[in-house]
Amino acid sequence: MLTIDGSYGEGGGQIVRTALVLSLLTGRPIRVVNIRKGRKKPGLKTQHLFILRALRQITDSHIQGDRLGSLEIEFTPGPIRGGTVYVDFQTAGSIPLFLQTLLPVSLFADQPVHLRIRGGTDVPMSMTWDYFVHVLVPYFRPLVQRLEVRCRRRGYYPPGGGDVEIRVMPRFRRSLFPDFQTFLATIRSELGALDLQKKGPTLRLDVWITVSRALQDRQVYERIRKGFEKSWHQKQWSVTYQGGYEDSRSPGCTAVAVADFGTHRAGVDLLCRKGVPAERVGQKLATEFRDFLQSPDAVDSHLQDNLVLLLALRGGRVRMTHLTSHTQTHLWLVQKFLGAIFHREGDILKVEPT
DSSP, rough: OOEEEESSOOHHHHHHHHHHHHHHHHHHHEESSSTTSSSSSSSSOOOHHHHHHHHHHHBBOOEESTTTTOOOOOEEEOOOOOOEEEOSSSSOOOOOHHHHHHHHHHHSSSOOOOEEEEEBSOOOSSSOOOIIIIIIIHGGGGGGEEEEEEEEEEETTBBOOOEEEEEEEEESSSSGSSSSHHHHHHHHHHHHOEEESSSSOOOOEEEEEEGGGGGGGGHHHHHHHHHHHHHHHHHSSEEEEEEEEESSOOOOEEEEEEOSSSSSSEEEEEOOOSSSSSSHHHHHHHHHHHHHHOOOOOOOHHHHHHHHHHHHHHHHHEOOOOOOOHHHHHHHHHHHHOOOEEEEEEEEEEEOOO
């Protein structure tokens, strides 16, 4: 059994979420101690309990210590069976954070997986739903036969009420491989290594603006777009505006800029905040994305952290913005399971695809 210090580095819930994925893929039992020990309310949060309950439904795993506030859990992984999971947070608990565990696990199930989740689609301290769908999800699609993602309803803080649906048709079924190394070798042989070292010559940008229907009278969508257009000043780019007004239980809005560079996608997202004019949201999105384009980096800082697990599976190279504390923690955790597989060459993070 591998013991993991949940207070390492940032000491956040990401350690628990990723450790569960790696345990199931490698088949190695884990004990996570000091969970979120340095936080204001240490231990397991409600979100983590929902993750563990969902894993009980689609895997044959054994769990001890899954109680609210628990500082320690033991997880003995079993086969990833797949099937259907319905979860209702009854709060604005982050659906994208929940999927940081459930989606990677579902990719390698024995049978199709159907996830129906109710909670927060766009909430503080989490990526927005549009960033998750339009930036992150495309990186997972090569690993499966089919991956369908649908948002039935948006859910903003504090009431939540968002409703999303995920359907996965697996391609690489973990249980068909006798050991993790064979599983890993097959993925790398069939998919090849990641090569995210340089931005491609794209001049196309999709700007997703999603706004609660309750804000339509105040023309929030139009004002965010106007703010973006006023600050963009990149006439050589072809900009397409997506999204619109959608139903939700409470007011809220998001703005996401996404560019497809051929080899990869990257983006910047913003969550609207009370008291910040809609025009300023659009202006800030344009400024932040323009700053990203002026750097030599291949991926944005949020994406680089979410790609650590995928880089470990496929091998390859990713050019980082800078080594954030969040990414450092993630690298440390993955190497607890897989050994010293990550190497740095300047701002390039690489895993040799042997």
